[in-house]
Amino acid sequence: MRHVLVLLLVVAFLPGGCGPCAQVQCSGSLSLGNSPDGQIPGALEATADQFLGEGIAAPKTEPEPERAGTIRLGRDTLSPDSDTPHEKTLSRRIAWRNEVSTEVLPEVRGVASLTTAVTQSRYHLPEGLGVLADPTEIGFAAVSVDPALGLVWTPRLDLPEGAQLQVGVAAGREVARMRTTVRSALLDVTNYSTQTQGYVELGLGLALPPPHPGDVGAALALTGRRYGRDAVVLGGAVRLSR
Numbered sequence: 001m002r003h004v005l006v007l008l009l010v011v012a013f014l015p016g017g018c019g020p021c022a023q024v025q026c027s028g029s030l031s032l033g034n035s036p037d038g039q040i041p042g043a044l045e046a047t048a049d050q051f052l053g054e055g056i057a058a059p060k061t062e063p064e065p066e067r068a069g070t071i072r073l074g075r076d077t078l079s080p081d082s083d084t085p086h087e088k089t090l091s092r093r094i095a096w097r098n099e100v101s102t103e104v105l106p107e108v109r110g111v112a113s114l115t116t117a118v119t120q121s122r123y124h125l126p127e128g129l130g131v132l133a134d135p136t137e138i139g140f141a142a143v144s145v146d147p148a149l150g151l152v153w154t155p156r157l158d159l160p161e162g163a164q165l166q167v168g169v170a171a172g173r174e175v176a177r178m179r180t181t182v183r184s185a186l187l188d189v190t191n192y193s194t195q196t197q198g199y200v201e202l203g204l205g206l207a208l209p210p211p212h213p214g215d216v217g218a219a220l221a222l223t224g225r226r227y228g229r230d231a232v233v234l235g236g237a238v239r240l241s242r
Contacts, residue, residue, distance in 0.1 A: 003043040026100045033237025034091040035119040038227035039176045041075035046193035047180045048073045072130035090122035115146040136184040148172025167207040173198045201225040
């Protein structure tokens with residue numbers, strides 16, 4: 001599948017790759033939305049290895065009495081079921097997506113895409129990290145590249161203003177260069193890591209066509225993305241395309 005993905009992406013972005021072929025469409029879109037959290041566990045693990053030394057951070061499965069005196073920094077620190085109190089205070093993503101699509105079935109198009117994104121997120125830990133109980137801020141900034149293959153179903157529905165409902169499924173691989181910071185009264189840690197993960201994604205969108213040919217169209221998109229065996233990451237974005 002990896003070789004097919006590379007071939008489709010190369011064809012899509014070669015000059016003239018989107019010429020006057022009746023069934024092939026090419027487009028570019030800019031999206032603004034929230035930052036997905038799929039790469040955060042790996043970035044936290046890399047930061048813990050740098051700060052605490054590899055293997056020192058207490059595993060999540062240790063009994064609570066054994067963990068009471070530890071620094072709770074690891075890949076599960078910010079997970080939904082973490083016993084470390086935390087709150088997301090910042091989440092944003094800006095991305096540019098190029099895609100080429102072709103009809104494979106009535107109302108269904110096959111899509112090859114390449115997305116480049118810049119993301120930023122921040123978490124507040126009011127009780128700190130275990131034995132280091134000072135309020136702590138953990139921040140993430142990343143630049144990522146995300147090639148993907150998928151299918152989009154656009155059912156023929158009579159919606160107002162010519163809007164179109166779109167249901168999509170995709171599989172891809174995201175490569176992110178991440179900067180992780182941990183800040184408190186006692187901590188000033190910065191870590192740089194490269195995170196690579198495959199994912200599957202299910203999306204639901206409502207596309208609003210441009211009012212005139214050549215104008216900008218818009219779409220509202222909701223996605224659920226699962227990285228490896230981690231929990232599903234929900235996301236939302238507004239996309240502008242031509």
